Amino acid sequence: MNLYDLLAGGFPADRSKPAFLLSDGSAVSYGELEAGVAQVAGHLVARGVEPDDRVALQAEKSIAGVMIYLAVLKAGAVFLPLNAAYTPAEVAYFVKDAEPRLFVTDPEEFVAEAGGAEPLATTVPRSDDHLAALVYTSGTTGRSKGAMLSHGNVAANALALHEIWGFSAEDVLLHALPIFHVHGLFVALHCAFLSGAPMIWLPKFDDARVLDGLARSTVMMGVPTFYARLLANPEFTRERAGHMRLFISGSAPLLESTFAEFEARTGQRILERYGMSEAVIITSNPLDGERIPGSVGYPLPGVELRIGGGVQTGVIEIRGPSVFGGYWRMPEKTAEEFTADGFFITGDVGRQDPDGRVWISGRAKDLIISGGFNVYPKEIELVLDELAGVTESAVVGVPHPDFGEGVVAVVIGAGEETALIAACRQQLAPYKAPKRIVFVDELPRNAMGKVQKNLLRERFGSLFMA
Numbered sequence: 001m002n003l004y005d006l007l008a009g010g011f012p013a014d015r016s017k018p019a020f021l022l023s024d025g026s027a028v029s030y031g032e033l034e035a036g037v038a039q040v041a042g043h044l045v046a047r048g049v050e051p052d053d054r055v056a057l058q059a060e061k062s063i064a065g066v067m068i069y070l071a072v073l074k075a076g077a078v079f080l081p082l083n084a085a086y087t088p089a090e091v092a093y094f095v096k097d098a099e100p101r102l103f104v105t106d107p108e109e110f111v112a113e114a115g116g117a118e119p120l121a122t123t124v125p126r127s128d129d130h131l132a133a134l135v136y137t138s139g140t141t142g143r144s145k146g147a148m149l150s151h152g153n154v155a156a157n158a159l160a161l162h163e164i165w166g167f168s169a170e171d172v173l174l175h176a177l178p179i180f181h182v183h184g185l186f187v188a189l190h191c192a193f194l195s196g197a198p199m200i201w202l203p204k205f206d207d208a209r210v211l212d213g214l215a216r217s218t219v220m221m222g223v224p225t226f227y228a229r230l231l232a233n234p235e236f237t238r239e240r241a242g243h244m245r246l247f248i249s250g251s252a253p254l255l256e257s258t259f260a261e262f263e264a265r266t267g268q269r270i271l272e273r274y275g276m277s278e279a280v281i282i283t284s285n286p287l288d289g290e291r292i293p294g295s296v297g298y299p300l301p302g303v304e305l306r307i308g309g310g311v312q313t314g315v316i317e318i319r320g321p322s323v324f325g326g327y328w329r330m331p332e333k334t335a336e337e338f339t340a341d342g343f344f345i346t347g348d349v350g351r352q353d354p355d356g357r358v359w360i361s362g363r364a365k366d367l368i369i370s371g372g373f374n375v376y377p378k379e380i381e382l383v384l385d386e387l388a389g390v391t392e393s394a395v396v397g398v399p400h401p402d403f404g405e406g407v408v409a410v411v412i413g414a415g416e417e418t419a420l421i422a423a424c425r426q427q428l429a430p431y432k433a434p435k436r437i438v439f440v441d442e443l444p445r446n447a448m449g450k451v452q453k454n455l456l457r458e459r460f461g462s463l464f465m466a
């Protein structure tokens, strides 16, 4: 089934109900959304877009952008979302690689133009294997690769999340995420559409607007930075959060201190889940049951998860209906990243309890090898984050004349380098303890809140070489 028809099957019978609630008090109904999608799909066809053609969208978040996304699905084409912050040089790479038939930069204008088009009456039939979207990995390391997600991949994930997170027509989703990434585009939108629920639609995360929206919402999805920013605002109180049934976090690790502070402030335990562009959501803490800080919970129904290499802590491998088919026009890269028995090698390092619960300890590429010993940065970061004066830390390995790589901790906070190193040595084997600690005001993060360790490695690359 075409993913669009699956989603539209969740739209409320009464199409006058709102899909989007805007800050100015206006709303866009499900009926308006559906009519708009048919019209834009008709316009796409009139512009020469054929099934399997890629349609790129690079623009700030808008409802017109959502209509274009859904219309691309309806027309059987492949949606290619691009971060509005990409530079012309970056965009040139995506265009050359993906060869889109159409590139939309002004969604409002495109949707307005579609007003004159003949609506596309019937959705183009698609099988599970047809491509729905080409999502370029946000790339905190190396060149971006286009993850090919099919209608079947995305549909399976949407249905599973809608079920396990208990979504219903009674919900109101606070949507403050960007829609160029699977988190805001698939995870958030699809849960709302399958429930026929309205969304409080914010162009971006803005704490005043979010605080306002919380009083009328039941679920919020966010990256860890959202939760840290809410906690930094004294107006974020237990009462403000009182109408909410669920706060979900993902896309980057949630600090245990954020989880704890959030619970102390609101009485609510953030539900952390783990996902990636290549498989949408992979694991989730339970809706009913223990949400444990530092753990990303259990594999979604239908997802097989194992630790590669038969070791206790190692690279997470996954197989299941939502796992992508491969990287666009990169057969060798794809072959390298799948095992012979069809598991995708995620590159995330973690472990799994006997009952299935998963814990992530970092990225394989972040692994530091110092003096021949393996050092997992997450382990050091957890120790540092507990020390007095440390707000947050990021640990990287940089070239070292004796050890190959030396462990460097980049820390937000106040303190004295030798004292912090000594404190680390009390808890960690000497080879794991940072050899240097540098203090910064801010850690470099990408749009999804992930610390860009490659930038830290560049910046502190010559620390031991001078």
Ligand code: AMP
Binding pocket: 137, 138, 139, 249, 250, 251, 252, 253, 254, 272, 273, 274, 275, 276, 277, 278, 296, 346, 348, 360, 363, 448
């Ligand atoms: P992206 O493809 O941009 O969504 O990035 C996916 C990566 O984000 C994963 O491979 C993980 O490294 C990281 N990630 C996502 N969710 C979590 C989480 N809850 N905890 C730790 N890392 C996460």
